[in-house]
Amino acid sequence: MRLDWGRRYLMCPPEHFGVLYEINPWMHREVPVDLDRARDEWERLRATVESAGAHVEVLDPRPGLPDLVFTANAGLVEGDRFVPSRFRHPQRQPEVAHDAAWFSSHGFVITPLPEDVHHEGAGDALPFGGVLLSGYRFRSDAASHTVLSKLLGLPVRSLELVDPRLYHLDLTFCPLDDRRAIVAPSGWDAYGRQVVEALVPEPLVLDDDEALSFCANSVVVGTTVIMPVCPARVGRLLEGWGFEVVESPVDEFLKAGGGCRCLTLALDVRLA
Amino acid sequence: MPVELVELEGHIIDSLIFAKVLDVILAAGGDYRVVDVEIGKTNTDVSTARLEVSAPDDAALASLLEALQVHGANRVTVVDATLEPCAGDGVLPAAFYSTTNLPTQVRVGERWVDVENAEMDCALVVDDDGRAHTVPMHRVRRGDRVVVGGDGVRVQAPERPRGANPFEFMASEVSSEKPKGLLVAEVAARIRRARAGGGRLLAVTGPAVVHTGAAPDLARLVREGWVDVLFSGNGFATHDIESNVLGTSLGVSIREGVPTEGGHANHLRVINEVRRRGSIAAAVEDGFVRGGVMYECVKRRVPFVLGGSLRDDGPLPDVITDVVAAADAMRALVPGVTVALMLASTLHAIATGNLLPAGVETYCVDINQAVVTKLADRGSHQALGIVTDVGLFLRELAAALCP
16 A cells, blocks of 8 residues: 655755754865755755655745755654754754744644654654654754654654664655665664564565665655655666656765665644 | 662563563663563553662663663652751751661762662762762751652662572571581681771770680681771670689680689679770780780771770770760771671660661571571671681681681
8 A cells, every 4th residue: 555645745945055054974174065066956846746746835034044855854754743843953953943833824733742852853763664764873863853742743663773874763764655665674673673673564675785775764745756866776676666767967965875665754744 | 789670661672662661671782670560451452560670880881771772661759858958966867767787878969879878777869069968866966968768879789699598698697506617717708808998997895705715716817817897895894804813704714714703793803903004905904904805906007996884893994885885986896897796796786787887798697596586686787697606707718718
């Protein structure tokens, strides 16, 4: 059965995007971002998502908030509730007020996390098999999972992330339908691997190189899987399962450690 | 080992976080005790677990707690103990915490501090420098900061080693129907072990030690250095001296076991002569006392406390007749004691039991099972009772330790 979410997304154009600080191993301030190319890549991604059958809402960009483009990290959507992120790094914390204002003005109930935990929204939490799978260590706290579970009345499975290059869960895990997911076990500790093994009946297991191409950071719209670049083996497996792979290069955004999924936030997730 | 309580909450079973946390503790060289686990009933219910985490030292525990925090295991917030100053000398605040004889810690300045001298039925006083110790009621002074209520105090439950051997399970076990020879051999082995570890042996003696003819065996143990401290009363010391000076114990010939002519006053005459000389030590020095347990104590400089009681004759000049002062004198000699032998003594044994930390191996030897039970009932749960004639016990113990 296909995913029952992923038909409505929030995106933010890269007007003020750039690598202005370094908070993951991909970011290097000395590597310049080509803003024109970034705009083209973003527009193309938006068009690809829409032509796959999804609706895209747009969040206004803000000067001084270069990572606002990565809307996946804005927070967590659950039905009509929105849980704004509590960012680990102070550089991203000013994004929260802007994100919350958009959700508030679009009919969502803002459900804040307590101030003493960190959680980076859909970047570190994805629904699968009736539970919310959530990563911790680099950006989100394990303690935030308990808070989220109580706040939203959801079962949460915690996964410890171990590779700083794969610092968010959505770089290592991508739900495809109700039985299948793209998984990058090299990003998890042994306990996390067991948890996913028990949860996902048919995993598409990426090797290290495939994982580092960010192909788990895909946007899935029905049977369309949108990723920056598709390793041949992964493409064959996905096609064998009946998915259509569309490549949508986001090289400029990879300079900041973000792929296709990071640039989108699904607005139609409902678990509870 | 320093210990902290941590709590883990969430979908810790399905996420394998609980298993991971236990593994992390062991891998770091620490240990844990699961205090409680509550498993969520439905898919969405969270589970909680509380663990006592220990590590070899404070630094190791701190870094382990930091590692556990990453996995959501947080130290359970514990408040500092509440301290209240004493309003006057010898009077505690109304809600004072009353101690046990178990190892105890007090939370002061967000740290667990070991209580220095575990003793039951005392107050806990925290010094200005953050050290904590037990103080009996009559010894507190106005302004002493005393722990009130139970917050920020924790007591370490005695370990319960598994095993059928009564020595492995020191919980008011009474041994009236156990082979005595084996028990004595085991006590001797334990005394040797304690001594090898630098521990001190305390003997608490009643007059029956002399009446049963066992005083020479005890004297031998003192002479050969096995006894470090002696607590007793007027009766024991008097009969010990009487038996050495006049050959009787309460007028009865030690050799023949028959009352001697005018013997009923023998002990009074002996007390009188010691009083004439001013002290037992003086009576030893001038040759009036030439042998016995007290003689050996004086000669070997083994400290002793003779605590007085209402019915005492004399008493001997060394007897401390103010019972509070006597208890204080005993208290001062307790530090360092690791083995206590209660030998046919009821009142002094119980008084001593009150002063001893639970960690002191205590053997209560008495022909009367009720004495042993009484000691345990007064809170000295660590006491192992050996129901036997003290004369036979000491003879075998001396034979085992002084071959």
